[in-house]
Amino acid sequence: MRQSLRFFLSLTLLFTCLSSFAKIDDPTVDQAKEKVKISGTVIEKTTKQPLEYATVTITDTKSSKPIAGGITNAKGVFSIEVAKGIYNIKIEFISFKSIQFNQRNIEKNTDLGTIALAEDVAQLNEVVVRAEKSTVEIKLDKKVYNVGQDMIVKGGTVSDVLENVPSVTVDVEGNVSLRGNENVRIFIDGRPSNALNMADALRQIPADAIDKVEVITNPSARYDAEGGAGILNIILKKGKNLGFNGSFITSVGIPETYGLSANLNYKTEKLNFFTSTGYDYRTSEGSGKTNSTYFDSSDAISKYIDETRNTERLRKGISSKTGIEWTVAPNTFWTNSVSYRDNRGSNNDIVYFNSFDANRNFTSTRSRLSEGDDNGRDLEFASNFLKNFNNEGHKLTMDFSYATNTDNENSLITDEILNSTTAPKYDITKNNEEQNQLQLQLDYVLPLKEGSQFEAGYKGNFNNLDSKYNITSNSSENSYLSNTLEYKEQINAFYAQYGFKANKFSYLFGLRWEDTKIDVNLLDTNDFNTKKYNNLFPSAFINYEISDESSISLSYSKRLSRPRGRFLNPATNYSSNINLFRGNPDLNPSFTDKFDLGYLKKWEKLTLNTSIYFENTKSVFSFVRFPTGDIVEEMIDNTDDDIDNPTLTETPVILSTPINLGREQKIGFEFTLNYSPFKIWKINSSFNLSSAKTTGENTYKDIDGNDVTQSLDNEAFSWFSRLSSRLTLPAKVDWQLTGMYFSPRNTAQGKSLGNYVVNMAFSKDILKDKATIAFNVSDLFNSRKMMSETDLTSVTSYNEFQWRRRQFNLSFTYRLNMKKTDKDKNMPKNNGDGGGEGGGEFPG
Structure with missing residues (x-):
């Protein structure tokens, strides 16, 4: 501050x-x-x-x-x-x-x-003047969200943080989108994160460990080309001020949630020891339903199945980042850190299938109970070396990191028809994953004549992932759903860019070259697939400074999105045996040309940032649903009926999976407003609307083995908005209210329905401003539900899912030897550990 x-x-x-x-x-x-x-x-x-x-x-x-x-x-x-x-x-x-x-x-x-x-x-x-940094800082090339000023996220996770960031949305399953596009790259302290399950990983990092989030919608050549939507850089807290200082945060919540974290550092003129360590115990309750209508070959209704789902998830574990920064010389810094996360928990789902005949007469109820446990460990060593040759920005940065991740999930699924003599069925699923990743990076920045700058660098990313997924049904392995995946990735990249300023114009032109080799091997079926490609990724930025308070900018970059995580892994979500989800290991990368025209205007109490953008994507990823050709047979033998006349029912299995479509063209408009009408009142708002046109088709085999081609051409218009108000009430109590609305959106096979969420928080400084107590409510009206409708030839369905219900949280923060206004005065500004890749600045 x-x-x-x-x-x-x-x-x-x-x-x-x-x-x-x-x-x-x-x-x-x-x-x-x-x-x-x-x-x-x-x-x-x-x-x-x-x-x-x-x-x-x-x-x-x-x-x-x-x-x-x-x-x-x-x-x-x-x-x-x-x-x-x-x-x-x-x-x-x-x-x-x-x-x-x-x-x-x-x-x-x-x-x-x-x-x-x-x-x-x-x-x-x-100095006792209280001065707080704005929650949202708007810069020409990015938006910076300062987490420390947001009471809403106290005691929460990184997912809660991202829900409040401009241009960013998080769906109920934890998937992150930027401007409505899920192809976004997540960075942790300036380095790409390749967590095995990104949605789960973001739920495991406490919000109290986050310093700020940078939103980069159109990255320059110095950044990875991956991430068609852009980059989110999550910067963790580090030690900052001279001497021993820090903060302790404890929290408790309903449903049962506990948290304890410490952000501490001891800094001398030469050395800085820092740690951010926390323990988290968190339960989450959710629910869902899927109501489906099935049709026979003559398009007549054959039956109905209504699914209801209740979920309960428990996560507990420790997360820590500890390191030391050594000031080797007045202009040379070397930082080493170790990050460790150990998380484990349980996932229990109970699904009831209520079946009805064509006349909507009840026929049976089937239950499917999934009792699972999982544990995961992440360990990373990172080293950053920074040499400043002078005070003009001439510098060399070297980064090295090695990370290993393991994730093991096991579950027992019990499937039975209630009030029936039919024996229950048992499925045991095991999913074991191990990943090792090595990253090397070198960046050089050379200021030239006044207002100009040259940058160049190299980055190597080497990633190995082994995943074994096994399903055993009543002591026999289900070979159709089981698989062993071996994924190897090698990416070498070089970039150069030059920026200069001429009068009121600033220019930045760059070119990045990436060479990629990826092996996707399914060992159980001896299906080996190697993908090799190398591409050039140009970028260009032009900014015109109209005045000290306003400017206009135009930018272009070429991006790509490599399939990862759940998109790629063919492990099948088996909580429902008639509605399956599976990744597609044969996905190819998609390429996007991004154009952005922005305008920034600052008044005394108001800051406006607007943008018109256009994105042209080839081989875009899209989820499709279609019958697999398999059926689930059930012999319904109710005890209330004649047991000598059991009824055999057949239900087609519907699969949801990602594929490459032909093309998507999106045009959108976005604005962000920061307004402070009075000293005690701050308002932040953002609005985004877009229109996307996709073209493509999908071919699959029906139950009779015939090829069926689906047209997936679609035009979708959607918008979302966010409004956050922070007001200081009497007795210096801060009140924050945040609301978000997500509009309906058409899809190629149906539509997503609109939903909204409201969060609220109060906070009060106590103990002579050495401590803060905060109370927040997440999803005040319990309205955050993902709702959709699907329309296929053989089935239509309405789906509703809520990952977690309304939550209450109370937190207490105590600051040790530091004021609420302390900021990183003594931390080197160009330290690469958290500042993003390259570290060069836009000229001017």
Whole structure:
């Protein structure tokens, strides 16, 4: 928070100086003189890092009136035009000792060189002004969501955090979308995350461990080309301030939830030890239903089946990131960290199938109970080396990481017809996965002449995944549903980009080349498939600065989406034996051309960011449902009926799976508003609407073995909106209310229905602002349900699913040796551990 305070006070001082300058009696005298430039670079004396927002004041030696002034940029550089003359020049930065150059005779362009400011400890201890960073920061190339200011997510998980991020949506199953597109790449501390199950992984990281989330909708060439929708960079908290400090957070909730986490660090001038460690115990209750109508070959109704589902999930485990940063030299930093997550739990589902004949007369009830347990471990070692050659942004960054992940799931499924003499059926499923990943990265940034910059780098990503899925039915293995998957991925990438500024225009042009080799092998069936491809990925960004408060930008990038996780793994979700889900190991990558036209405008109390975007995707992923050709036979033998005349029923098995379609073209409009009508009230809102046209078809075999071709051509219009209000009530109680609405959307085989969710929270600082107590309610009206309708030739259905019901959470935060306004003053700004790939800045 201190950075925001400094920025505010710096602006205040600058405006005061300029105001005084405007009141000089006869400014035309000075304006007639020849202009010269006074420049320099301001750094922090201890860490040698540039100081952004340092204030430079130039005063007349005779009248002592300010005649000019300025603020340093992100590199600590300032350049101010003045008329020739003799001046006093003062350099100031909040909580630092100021430096003044008196009686300087400025007759030509003058460079004051590097100016090192020392921390003023006495002044720092007197700063008590409460200044908080905006929850959402809008920048030209990305949006930054500061988690620490959001009460809604206290005691929650990363999934809860992402639900409140502009442009991002999370469905009830935890799948993340950016601008309505699920092909989004998730980064953790600037490095791609290849969790075995991303939705589950995001539920395992506590929200209290997150510092901020960066939303990059149109990444430049320095980033991975993967992620057709863009990139979400989740940055974890790290140690920041000198000495020993940190925070402790404990939480409790309903349904039964407990959490305890600590974010601690000890920092000296040379070393910084940091850890973010937490324990989480979380239960989640959900429900769902699927009402299906089946048709025979003459299109007449043959029967009805109504499914009702209740779920209860338990997760418990520990998550930790611990590391040390060594200041090898004033301009050289080496950071090493170890991340570890151990999570285990249980998943219990009970599904009831109520069957009816063609006249809607009840025939039987079947239950399917799935009792499962799972455990997973993730271990990662990461090393980052940063060498700053000077204070102008000339630097070299090297990254290395190695991660290993294991995930084991087992379940016992009991299937029986109630009130029947028919013996129950038992299925045992086992899913064991192990993944090892090595990443290497090298980035070099070279500033050239004023306002221009060159960047280049290499990245290698080597990933091996082994997955064995086995289903045993009444002691015999189901070979149709069982499989062993071996996935090997090798990606080598090189990139270069050049940015420069000309007058009010800024340009950034880049090119990335990626060479990919992927082996997808199904060992049980000896099905071996190798995919090799290499591609060029250009990017271009142009920005025009209309004024200090407004700008317009145009960008283009080429992206790809590689199939991963549940899209690729042929392991079958077997909780229902008539409605199956299975990944498709034969998926090919999809390629997207992205265009974005943006406008940014800032007023005193309002910030507006709008964007019109167009995306053209080839071989887009799409989920389809179709009969597999298999049937489930059931001999209904109710005890109330004549047991000598049992009834045999046959139900077709419907499979849902992803495929590559021909093309998708999407055009959309988006805006984000940050409005603060009063000091005590902040409003953040976002709105996104899009129209997508898809073309393609799918061919499958029906129950008789005939080829059936489905046309999947579709045009869909959808929109979603988010509104968040934060208000300080009497007694300094903060109240936050957030609402989201997701509109209906047509699909190729039906439609998704609209839904909404409302979250609410209260918080209060106590113990002289050393602690905060917060209470929040997630899904206040219990309305967050995924609802859809499917229309196939053989079956139509209505589906409704709620991953978790309304939740209540109470949390307590205690800050140790740190104020609520403390911010990362002493952390190197260009440290690659969490700043995203490359670390270069958009010129200008």
